[in-house]
Amino acid sequence: MLKALLTDIDGTITNSSRRLDTEAVELIRSLADQGIIVVLASGNAPCFMEALCKMIGTQGSFIAENGGVFRVGYAGKLHVQGDQAEVLRALELLQDHYRKEGMELELFSPTYRFADLAFARTVPVEEVRSILRDQPVQVLDTGYAIHLQSKGINKGTALVALAPELGLVPADFFAIGDSLNDIEMLRTAGIGAAVANAHPAIKAGAQYTAEKEYGKGFVEAIKKYYPYFLAR
Known part of the structure; x- marks a missing residue:
C-alpha cells in the first residue's frame, strides 16, 4: 500500500x-x-x-x-539540513583555484540557497572532487549542475x-x-x-x-x- x-x-x-x-x-x-x-x-x-x-x-x-x-x-x-558555512569555505577554495587559472565559476542562485551551492558544469567534476578532497563536503554531479553539500x-x-x-x-x-x-x-x-x-x-x-x-x-x-x- x-x-x-x-x-x-x-x-x-x-x-x-x-x-x-x-x-x-x-x-x-x-x-x-x-x-x-x-x-x-x-x-x-x-x-x-x-x-x-x-x-x-x-x-x-x-x-x-x-x-x-x-x-x-x-x-x-x-x-x-547541513552546514552552508562549510560549503561556502569549500566554494571559496575552489574559486581561488580556478581564478588563478583565469576561470570564473558560474553560480546558480547562490543568494536563494540555504544548504548547498551549485554551479555550471564547466569544469571536470572529478577535478573539483580532487581540489576539495580534504574539505568536509561532498561533490554531486546531477547532470545539470555541480553541487557542493555537507556530507551525509x-x-x-x-x-x-x-x-x-x-x-x-x-x-x-x-x-x-x-x-x-x-x-x-x-x-x-x-x-x-x-x-x-x-x-x-x-x-x-x-x-x-x-x-x-x-x-x-x-x-x-x-x-x-x-x-x-x-x-x-
Whole structure:
C-alpha cells in the first residue's frame, strides 16, 4: 500500500529539453486530487520548488537542494539540513583555484540557497572532487549542475525527516528518479523506480525500471503501481 509519491524533476517528469511533460503533470494532479500526497524533490532552490508546486498543482511539500532543505505544505516551516558555512569555505577554495587559472565559476542562485551551492558544469567534476578532497563536503554531479553539500545529506535523509511531519514513514512512499543524486531516496522509499534514461546505478537499485524515457517513463511507472495507491 502506497500513500505518497516522491518524484525528482529534471530528467524524470520533464522531456530531454527539460520541459515539463504535460501527461506527467496531469497524472500528478490527478493523484493529488485523490488525496495522495505528492512531494517534489530536486537540486533546485526552495523558491523554484515552491513555484513548481503551485504550477503543477501539488499540496506544497518539497525537498530542495538535494536534501539540504525540505518543507511540508505551503504553510510549513523551511527545514535546513547541513552546514552552508562549510560549503561556502569549500566554494571559496575552489574559486581561488580556478581564478588563478583565469576561470570564473558560474553560480546558480547562490543568494536563494540555504544548504548547498551549485554551479555550471564547466569544469571536470572529478577535478573539483580532487581540489576539495580534504574539505568536509561532498561533490554531486546531477547532470545539470555541480553541487557542493555537507556530507551525509541527501534526498534520502530528507525523506526520513519529512515523512513523520506528514504522519507517514518512508516505506509509505513511491519514489522515482533518474540521476545519481536520487539513489538514496529510491533506497529509502517503500518502492523505488527509475525511468529508462536513468543512470545505470539508479536502474540497478530500483525495484522497477520503465521502458520509456523521461516523463513518459514516469507515467508508465505510476500507471503500473497505481493499484497500490488505490489500496490505501
